[in-house]
Each structure stands twice: as C-alpha cells, then as structure tokens.
Amino acid sequence: MKNTLIPSVAIAGISHHGSDITELEQFRFSDEASLLADAKVRFKGAVLLQTCNRIEFLVEGNAAMAETFLREQGREGFRVLEGEGALRHLLRLSAGMDSMVVGEDQILGQLKSALALSREHGVCSPLVERCITKAVHVGVEVRQRTNINKGAVSIGSAAVELAEDLLGSLDGKHILIVGGGEMGTLVTQALAEKDLTAIYVTNRTFARAEELADLVGGKAVHLDELLRYAALADVIISCTAAPHPIIRYDAVCDAMRGRVWPLDEGKKPLVIIDIAQPRDVEDAVGDIDGVYLFTIDDLRTVSERNMNNRKEEALEAYAFLDDELTQFVTLLNRAGASDLLAHLHSWAEMIRCRERDKAAARLRSSGAPAEEILDDLSRVLVKKLLNDVTFSVRRCAESGEIESAQALVHAVTTGDDECFRKDDCED
Numbered sequence: 001m002k003n004t005l006i007p008s009v010a011i012a013g014i015s016h017h018g019s020d021i022t023e024l025e026q027f028r029f030s031d032e033a034s035l036l037a038d039a040k041v042r043f044k045g046a047v048l049l050q051t052c053n054r055i056e057f058l059v060e061g062n063a064a065m066a067e068t069f070l071r072e073q074g075r076e077g078f079r080v081l082e083g084e085g086a087l088r089h090l091l092r093l094s095a096g097m098d099s100m101v102v103g104e105d106q107i108l109g110q111l112k113s114a115l116a117l118s119r120e121h122g123v124c125s126p127l128v129e130r131c132i133t134k135a136v137h138v139g140v141e142v143r144q145r146t147n148i149n150k151g152a153v154s155i156g157s158a159a160v161e162l163a164e165d166l167l168g169s170l171d172g173k174h175i176l177i178v179g180g181g182e183m184g185t186l187v188t189q190a191l192a193e194k195d196l197t198a199i200y201v202t203n204r205t206f207a208r209a210e211e212l213a214d215l216v217g218g219k220a221v222h223l224d225e226l227l228r229y230a231a232l233a234d235v236i237i238s239c240t241a242a243p244h245p246i247i248r249y250d251a252v253c254d255a256m257r258g259r260v261w262p263l264d265e266g267k268k269p270l271v272i273i274d275i276a277q278p279r280d281v282e283d284a285v286g287d288i289d290g291v292y293l294f295t296i297d298d299l300r301t302v303s304e305r306n307m308n309n310r311k312e313e314a315l316e317a318y319a320f321l322d323d324e325l326t327q328f329v330t331l332l333n334r335a336g337a338s339d340l341l342a343h344l345h346s347w348a349e350m351i352r353c354r355e356r357d358k359a360a361a362r363l364r365s366s367g368a369p370a371e372e373i374l375d376d377l378s379r380v381l382v383k384k385l386l387n388d389v390t391f392s393v394r395r396c397a398e399s400g401e402i403e404s405a406q407a408l409v410h411a412v413t414t415g416d417d418e419c420f421r422k423d424d425c426e427d
Helices: 021-027 032-042 063-072 084-094 106-120 126-145 155-167 182-191 206-216 223-230 249-257 283-287 296-308 311-336 338-365 370-398 402-414
Strands: 010-015 046-051 054-059 079-082 174-178 198-203 219-222 235-238 270-274 291-295
Touching: 010 021, 010 063, 010 084, 021 054, 032 046, 032 063, 032 106, 046 106, 046 126, 054 063, 054 084, 054 126, 063 079, 079 084, 084 106, 084 126, 084 311, 106 126, 106 182, 126 311, 155 182, 155 235, 155 270, 155 291, 155 296, 174 182, 174 223, 182 198, 182 206, 198 206, 198 223, 206 219, 219 223, 223 249, 249 270, 249 283, 283 291, 291 296, 296 311, 311 338, 338 370, 370 402
Parallel strands: 174 198, 174 235, 198 219, 235 270, 270 291
Antiparallel strands: 010 054, 010 079, 046 054
C-alpha cells in the first residue's frame, strides 16, 4: 500500500547547498517575532529555523501556501517540499545529513530553540510540534546507532580544520576567537588539543570571554582591545551574533601596520575566518595586503572531506531514516483519521441512543415480550448502520465498479487490507 501522507505539511527555505553566504544573509529574517506573528494568521502552525548556513520554514499547510507566504515576505529563490518529502528533509536535517559538516550535533539544539520560539509566539500546532519533536528524537537516535557524528563535526571545528589546512599546522600559533556564544565555545573546544602559543578570547560580555579562556588556558580580552590583539594573531575566527560587521576595513588596516615581529622578514600574514551569520567582517577586509579572508562558503572543501570519511556511516544513517520516515508517516496518518473516526462513532452512538430510548419506551408501555422488542431493536440497528454502506455498494455495482463494491464490503466485514484496490497497493 502506498504510504501517502494525509496531514498537510510543507517546508520551504534555502541552505548552503544552493546559496552562498550573501544569499543566505539576504534571505534571513532579522525580526523572527514579526514573521511568526504574520504566520499565525495564515497557518495552523509554523516553525522558523535559522542557522549560519540555512533558513527553513516549516508549516502546517501545503507547498502553495508556504510559497505564497514567503513571496509576500519578499523572498525568492527558495525550494519548497511538502508531504512525505518535507518530512524526509526534516529528518535528514535533524540527523545532520543535510549539514555542511555532516553529522554535526548543533542542529538538534537549534531545532529545539526554533520550536520553543514557535510556542512562545502561539503558532505551534500539535502537528508541527509532533514533527519537530520526532525529528529531534530521530536525530539523537541516529547518532547513537552510527558514528556519523564522530570526530570534528561542527562549523566551529571545521573552521579550525580550515585554519590548519591553510597554515599547515597550528603549532606555535596565536589565535584570536571573537564571540563567546555556542559557536565560539565549539571553536574553543576544537582548539583545546592544539599546541598553540596563545589563545585570545573576546566577547561583548567580558565575563563570558573569561569563562571560555579559562577552559583552554587562554587570555580573555575586552572587545575594545580586539584590534590590538589582531596585530598579534596568526588567525582570527569570528563568530558573534552581531547584526552588523564588527571587524571593519579601516581598523584592520591599522592593525596590519603593526604586524612586524622582531624575527620576521616582513609583515606577518593574517588569516581571518568569518563563520558568523550575518557576517562579522566587512568584505573589503579581504582586499587588504597580507589579509586572507574566508567565510562559511570556504568550508565546503572541509565538508566534502568530512562526507567522504563518513560514507559507510551515511549509508547506514539513510537506511535508518527511511525506516523512521515510514513509521512516522503511518503514525501521522493514523492521527489524521481521528476526526473522521470521531464523527463515525458519534453518528453510530446517536443511532444507538435513539433506538435504545424507543425500545425502552415500548418495554414500559406495551405488552410485547421483551425478546420481541430486543429483536426489533437489533434489526433496526443493523438496518440503520448499514443503510449508507448498502447505498454505496449498489451505486458502485450500478456504475460497473464491482471490485470497489467488493472491497467496501470486505473492509466492513473483515477490516483487513483487501479493502485497498490492487493498483493502490503497488509502489
């Protein structure tokens, strides 16, 4: 039997697969609360997921509704999936299979945060919540069953890996980390095992910079000292949540003028890796002599290598996800039939109560034997309950659809899968 999804679910958005960092920035919603408020008017439920390399909009509705809504929000160039395709994408996303760094764990927390935001703004329907909750559960399970998240599996660790690729080694280097949030923590953790000369950590909140620096024996610096320490650093990895660039062209030019060390023959080159979204570093910084600027787009080579190293785990993960998808679609379809079943049972209960009351009245007022009254009651119930089925069977037979008539009778009398026509049972 085809396992087609009955509930209406769609997901629309863009990701690193088809969009560069500039396109992601332009597509991003700076006011998430406003978007969810608009979505609340149009959809039963909606969730907005925004990360450094993707924007996803999940709704209880169809693809056309999601597409129209996003176009009204001024967005173009996005893909839309609905039904089973939308759920498949969501499960693969939660498993880290669709991530730039395959198997990364951060997506699980990001999905939970997106769901919490949806709840907060009153736009989280039971169906949407069930989808996200299932995705997170499957994401945890697939990581436990496979080694898909083994090794360096985060954008932060990929940035460190890129720095190693560029410099050959990080031994003896000075690294400046800008940002103390989740990504800054991941970068710091990835650097902990490296034989560095110094790690500097700066953040808008100095106390947070101190916490991170203490984890790796580094030095916390105030944000207004950023460019002073940029003059000392071999690599800057920037990952704040600032809405605008914090590392600007003129300031980096000033920092580069002071980058001559006593034993160096000339100016030391500076590698800057900007993994923030929106970007922390002005584009023009990459034009400065001696500065090598990289963004999330440049992590693709690390991502490809990461995927090649996990081919076997990926195959195992995909098989598991396909099984989970089939089970989840069945579960949602079963839940989707609840309203129909409630109506059916309510209709049958109405007939039962009406005929019961008639029989009770006869028992009180007539001299007819109880057996006769009960027999009449049972006959009336059978006739009433089968009246519509009888009509449908006759109509099917009259129109030449005798197989449909047989299937309907079989479904009512046995309840097994013979009620499905053969061509509907084939994939």
